[in-house]
Amino acid sequence: MFTEVQTAIPPFIADLDYEPSPQVSADLEQAVIAASSLDLEFGSQMASLGTFLLRTESVASSRIERVDATMDNLARAVVGIKATPEAQSTIAATRALTAMVTVAGSTGRIELEDILDAHRQLMRDDPTDGRYAGTLRTMQNWIGGSNHSPRGAVHVPPPPELVPDLMTDLVRFANRQDMPTIAQAAIAHAQFESIHAFTDGNGRIGRALVNAVLRRRGVTSRAVIPIASVMVADVDRYFTLVNSYRNGEAGQFISYLADATVRASREARASAVELAAMPARWRERVHPRGGSAAGRLIDILLEHPALDAGTAALLIGASTSSTYSAIDQLVVAGVLHPVTQSKRYLAWAATDVMDEIESLNLRLRTTTDRE
Numbered sequence: 001m002f003t004e005v006q007t008a009i010p011p012f013i014a015d016l017d018y019e020p021s022p023q024v025s026a027d028l029e030q031a032v033i034a035a036s037s038l039d040l041e042f043g044s045q046m047a048s049l050g051t052f053l054l055r056t057e058s059v060a061s062s063r064i065e066r067v068d069a070t071m072d073n074l075a076r077a078v079v080g081i082k083a084t085p086e087a088q089s090t091i092a093a094t095r096a097l098t099a100m101v102t103v104a105g106s107t108g109r110i111e112l113e114d115i116l117d118a119h120r121q122l123m124r125d126d127p128t129d130g131r132y133a134g135t136l137r138t139m140q141n142w143i144g145g146s147n148h149s150p151r152g153a154v155h156v157p158p159p160p161e162l163v164p165d166l167m168t169d170l171v172r173f174a175n176r177q178d179m180p181t182i183a184q185a186a187i188a189h190a191q192f193e194s195i196h197a198f199t200d201g202n203g204r205i206g207r208a209l210v211n212a213v214l215r216r217r218g219v220t221s222r223a224v225i226p227i228a229s230v231m232v233a234d235v236d237r238y239f240t241l242v243n244s245y246r247n248g249e250a251g252q253f254i255s256y257l258a259d260a261t262v263r264a265s266r267e268a269r270a271s272a273v274e275l276a277a278m279p280a281r282w283r284e285r286v287h288p289r290g291g292s293a294a295g296r297l298i299d300i301l302l303e304h305p306a307l308d309a310g311t312a313a314l315l316i317g318a319s320t321s322s323t324y325s326a327i328d329q330l331v332v333a334g335v336l337h338p339v340t341q342s343k344r345y346l347a348w349a350a351t352d353v354m355d356e357i358e359s360l361n362l363r364l365r366t367t368t369d370r371e
Contacts, residue, residue: 005150007140008246009158010194012165014172018183024255028180031258034265035214038223042272046222048302049272053224056271056357058094060228061207062086064235067093071357072339075306075349081340088125096122096201097208101224104216110174110209112167115197118208122201129200136163137199154239155246157196166195174213185213186257190245207231210257226268226360230260233365263364271360275302278352285333293318293326298335305353306339308346 020028042049059074069077069087077083077091096118103114120134138160145153158166174188192206207228214220231238241253279298288295296316304315313323327348330336336348 005140005142005156007156007158008194009162010166010191010246012169013187013191014169014176016173018179018187018250018254020180020183020251020254024251024258025180027255027258028182031182031261031265032180032219034262035219035223035225038225038265038268038272039221041269042223042276045272045276045302048275049268050222050224051303052271052275052305052353052357053226053268054094054098056268056360057207057211057224057226057228058090058097059357060226060232060361061097061204062090062093063232064207064228064238065203071354072349075339075354076347078306079308079311079339079347081308081345081347085127092122092125093204093208096205097211097224100205100208100212101215104212105221108216110171110212110216112171114212115167115171115205115209119198119201119205122204123198126200129198132199136160136167136197139199141196141199143196154243155194155196157194163195163197167197170195174209175216177217181214181217181219182258182261183254184217185210186254187245187250188213189257190242190250190253193242194246223268225261226264227257227260229267229361229364230264232361267360267363270363271356274356274359275353278302278350281352282330282333282335285335286329288326288329293322294329297323297326297330301335301350302353305350307348 039046059069062068067086067089069084069090073084073087074090077087099121100114100118104110116134123129123133126133140159141157142150142153143155145151150156170188170191173191174184176184189206189210192209193202196202198205210227211224214225241256245253279302282298282301286294286298288298293316296318297312300315304311309320309323309327312327313320316323318326327336331338331348335350337351338346339349340347
């Protein structure tokens, strides 16, 4: 008979120190330089790049949880048209990530209420756990095993009565100023995953916490580093290193996150270059007249790669008929493609932009396979 379970209780970390080796210190510094350079190099296009990176990170973070939406379904969810549960969940992950990093950047703090609000954004529409959205768990949970029993679980987090104090301690740690930023982000993430503060959504909130720490410490001011795209390329390694943290080996996960930050920043830079080149290519295909609705539509596609006719008309300041004519021109040229079949609810997506989300993830997966 299964009569008892042993839980893993992480230590309080708010006042603990971490001293990296000289090599790890150099790796951590290189990671900060790689991440911060995105804002510096691509400031003029940060509105469109920021939107792209937010969606890329949310797609990858969701895929780690086996929530995998196609790009067309994601586009439908962005527009607000009926989409698959996976797409709706990915959009919710984008809301949560946006909320957490925005507050961290504007206040210079990460508070428990900010984490709870991000979880509320993520889980409020979930058919199973929506009723627990934005609240710390009051029941025991576990990772692995089955839905009914922790037998064979990989990790059994602390009992629910310990969660509030552990989260208060984690927030204190996340707001420290006296340790390397990447190390702080790595430890905060691994500690959060060890606490497992919510009934569901812990992985996505924990990964959002990484970018929140980067934003709070001023490493980024507008960009989101697509670190989850590295993690999803080798999920087993990522989970193994988080588990090593629970065994007292924090250094391995810290080094991993430093390397992931460098690689993610490098590929985000490549995507930024590709995005910047798209409008000129689109104009070569469409040949819009100066000031035409088609030309104005091209100008907004990087920041709004999924839209319906009503939204497009408002954004470009054109009549409905002119907007439909512009959309038709871009569809014929292969710049846009329809993501709906219904004649009642029409929406389109910028093919190249949506493809680049997949391309970034593929590039990171390819480099991981070579290592």
